[in-house]
Amino acid sequence: MSDRVISQANLSYIERNLSAIHGEIQALENDVDAVNNNVKVVYDQVGVLANEFHEFVYEQKKANRLGQAEIKLVQIRQELEKKYGHYDIVRRTTTGILQADDLGIVKKTTISNATEELMISTPNYWLAPCLVALSAWISDQPELAEKALREGIKRNDEKTSLFFAIICMRANRKSACLKWAQRYLANQDEENLDRKAIIVIDAYANGLMGADTEGVISREMTKWLEELAEKPGFVEQQTTQWTEAINLKREPIENSGYTYLPKYSNTWPVLEDILEGANLHANILAYLMDIFEQESSSAPIKAQLDKILTSLVTDFDDEELPLRKKEKFEQFVVEFCGDEDRARQSMAIEETAFETHKDFTQLLTDAAMKPESSHASVATQKFAIALSKEWILNAYNDVIAQNRMKIPTEIEINVDTFNSKTTDGQNEAQLVNEFTQLVTKEKEAALAKNVLTGFDKFLLIGGAIIAVLGVGMIFGNPLGGFIAVIAGIGMVIKHFNKKKQLVINEENIKKNYEQKLENGLQIIRAILAEVVDFRIEFAEKDDESAKVVDFLEQITPDQYVKNLSTSNRRIKM
Amino acid sequence: MPKPMLKRSVQQTQTNNVLSVTGNQKQNNQNQQMNKMKIDKLLRQKRSKEYMDALHKLDVGGHVHNQNKVDEITNAIKREFPEVEISGILLGYVSICYLGKPYEVHTLDIASGIIEHYKSGETLPNGMEKARGIALHGGYEFIEVYVDCCRAVSSNGTVSVISI
Structure with missing residues (x-):
């Protein structure tokens, strides 16, 4: 007992001390928080300082890199000048001769003297003999021109051919232009055509090279196609390529015009899909007709060809490439004030700009079906479609057949609990009969359930017995007897209420099922009408495919190489 | 160390062997593929x-x-x-x-x-x-x-x- 008293006294003392300690801890905690906040402020400031420092380092690095780039640029340019400076003179002379000749203000002898000197001072460079050939041609010296040409071809057949193809085009020498272009294309790999070749083909399709009456270029292309066709799986690959391109023109149906089929037929997704497939025919026909009715302009191609010529006579040659790349990169570094990352990004874009490579058939597919991304002219689209006619027809016939394969023989009808089928919407009597039978069966089943339960039946007899017993009990136990009479009467009343409810339920059931029958038959008839409409609409839209096939079959490639009778540019002689 | 080299040479012998089952199978598959392509081309006519x-x-x-x-x-x-x-x-x-x-x-x-x-x-x-x-x-x-x-x-x- 005494222990307990001491214990109580000690506890209050301990409690007081504890609360004092708690207070002190609280104060300490506040101090720690304050220190924490201060540390945070210090951290933030250090962070800002670190950022500023990093920024400074970065800026300093950029400044150093900029300085380096400027020095490197001078070094690279000196090296270029030392190694290939004489090439630059040739390029400038070529541009000058072309411009001077266009204007007709320089004497032929001056041109001739300038070029011959360059030939001697620039061994191994392809453009030098080309320049001699050009000046010999202008000065009407065929022998010298031929000799120089032979040397040019020996040095770089591809570039020489392209150079003279474009020169002849400018001079309106179409027959010669076709031959040079053919020579240039013959140097190309049909599986790896670069952008220049694509533009040359574009120029050919636009008739800028004149009418290919002898089939010089078309023979080259036929040769490409034959070589490609020799490869195993080529036909199937082409068909797949064209099938994909054709299917790109499929458009989802936004409003089919059908009300009941989407709601009451599980077959609707298939029907919608094949209708979408059948709509494709009209889309394709409109697309093709639009292409073939359009007048094309060759002005952009002429501009592109001028660009190629400029790039041929001004751009660096393959042997200069490593140094030129270095020069371009350092140029970008200077442009972006020493920022190497941005310079690298720009360099990547610069490198890929003219490095688009395509195989010939991919070029045709893209030109025909994706003119927006391939930047193909209308003339090239026509030419590409005409040249790829056989594959388009193969692919198109497959697309038609794939869609027809999905045509369901039977179309499902799913109205509430009723599930049946129709082929062509002509089996109305059978479906009406099936539906009526189903509704009658369901009604009978519902009515069969609408009967009094055993307990409901018992309520009448049980209630009567309890009421009678209650009457007997009134004299001995008035309260008990009275309650029994009331309960008995209540049970009897409940029985009759249930019976009355059954009659009402029966009427409702009959009414509901009559309504269901009426509505259901209406829906079924509407579905059947829509099935008839659908089959007609599908057949009509599917028939459009024949028009596309006819349209394609009538196309020939020669017909769609634009023939320009006049040219607005010529080299004056 | 010599062990893996030994194993490697055995593997090489197997793949290079004309009688190799896997090698022949691969070639058979390629031939079948090639034949199928040819047949597809013919049947497209x-x-x-x-x-x-x-x-x-x-x-x-x-x-x-x-x-x-x-x-x-x-x-x-x-x-x-x-x-x-x-x-x-x-x-x-x-x-x-x-x-x-x-x-x-x-x-x-x-x-x-x-x-x-x-x-x-x-x-x-x-x-x-x-x-x-x-x-x-x-x-x-x-x-x-x-x-x-x-x-x-x-x-x-x-x-x-x-x-x-």
């Missing part, structure tokens, strides 16, 4: 008039089995594809039946050489059921049913391929 006429006779003469007619048709098929052993890949033909109701389509089973006419609701045998819908609704002259695809042939002999 427009069908001849003779072949079209022969197949058109499928529906002539009622649904009574006639061995002479079947022989005539199978000979025409062999003549159409002289480069291909067609019986291995072609299951049969399905086309719309003009005998009238209850007949819907008829088939020529290549393996058994039997022409059969089918009523609506009757399932076509030997994988030919897949061509029933297109034979009925596609508007093609007949459907060639292959192991891996169907080829729908139009009245002018044009072939459309339906991959399955």
Whole structure:
């Protein structure tokens, strides 16, 4: 007992001390928080300082890199000048001769003297003999021109051919232009055509090279196609390529015009899909007709060809490439004030700009079906479609057949609990009969359930017995007897209420099922009408495919190489 | 260290061996692939008039089995594809039946050489059921049913391929 008293006294003392300690801890905690906040402020400031420092380092690095780039640029340019400076003179002379000749203000002898000197001072460079050939041609010296040409071809057949193809085009020498272009294309790999070749083909399709009456270029292309066709799986690959391109023109149906089929037929997704497939025919026909009715302009191609010529006579040659790349990169570094990352990004874009490579058939597919991304002219689209006619027809016939394969023989009808089928919407009597039978069966089943339960039946007899017993009990136990009479009467009343409810339920059931029958038959008839409409609409839209096939079959490639009778540019002689 | 080198040389011997099962299998697969491509190219070609006429006779003469007619048709098929052993890949033909109701389509089973006419609701045998819908609704002259695809042939002999 005494222990307990001491214990109580000690506890209050301990409690007081504890609360004092708690207070002190609280104060300490506040101090720690304050220190924490201060540390945070210090951290933030250090962070800002670190950022500023990093920024400074970065800026300093950029400044150093900029300085380096400027020095490197001078070094690279000196090296270029030392190694290939004489090439630059040739390029400038070529541009000058072309411009001077266009204007007709320089004497032929001056041109001739300038070029011959360059030939001697620039061994191994392809453009030098080309320049001699050009000046010999202008000065009407065929022998010298031929000799120089032979040397040019020996040095770089591809570039020489392209150079003279474009020169002849400018001079309106179409027959010669076709031959040079053919020579240039013959140097190309049909599986790896670069952008220049694509533009040359574009120029050919636009008739800028004149009418290919002898089939010089078309023979080259036929040769490409034959070589490609020799490869195993080529036909199937082409068909797949064209099938994909054709299917790109499929458009989802936004409003089919059908009300009941989407709601009451599980077959609707298939029907919608094949209708979408059948709509494709009209889309394709409109697309093709639009292409073939359009007048094309060759002005952009002429501009592109001028660009190629400029790039041929001004751009660096393959042997200069490593140094030129270095020069371009350092140029970008200077442009972006020493920022190497941005310079690298720009360099990547610069490198890929003219490095688009395509195989010939991919070029045709893209030109025909994706003119927006391939930047193909209308003339090239026509030419590409005409040249790829056989594959388009193969692919198109497959697309038609794939869609027809999905045509369901039977179309499902799913109205509430009723599930049946129709082929062509002509089996109305059978479906009406099936539906009526189903509704009658369901009604009978519902009515069969609408009967009094055993307990409901018992309520009448049980209630009567309890009421009678209650009457007997009134004299001995008035309260008990009275309650029994009331309960008995209540049970009897409940029985009759249930019976009355059954009659009402029966009427409702009959009414509901009559309504269901009426509505259901209406829906079924509407579905059947829509099935008839659908089959007609599908057949009509599917028939459009024949028009596309006819349209394609009538196309020939020669017909769609634009023939320009006049040219607005010529080299004056 | 010498152990893996030893193992490696054994592996190399196996792959380079002419009798190697895996190597031969790979080559076989490549050959099969190549053959399939060649066959696909051949079977894409427009069908001849003779072949079209022969197949058109499928529906002539009622649904009574006639061995002479079947022989005539199978000979025409062999003549159409002289480069291909067609019986291995072609299951049969399905086309719309003009005998009238209850007949819907008829088939020529290549393996058994039997022409059969089918009523609506009757399932076509030997994988030919897949061509029933297109034979009925596609508007093609007949459907060639292959192991891996169907080829729908139009009245002018044009072939459309339906991959399955």
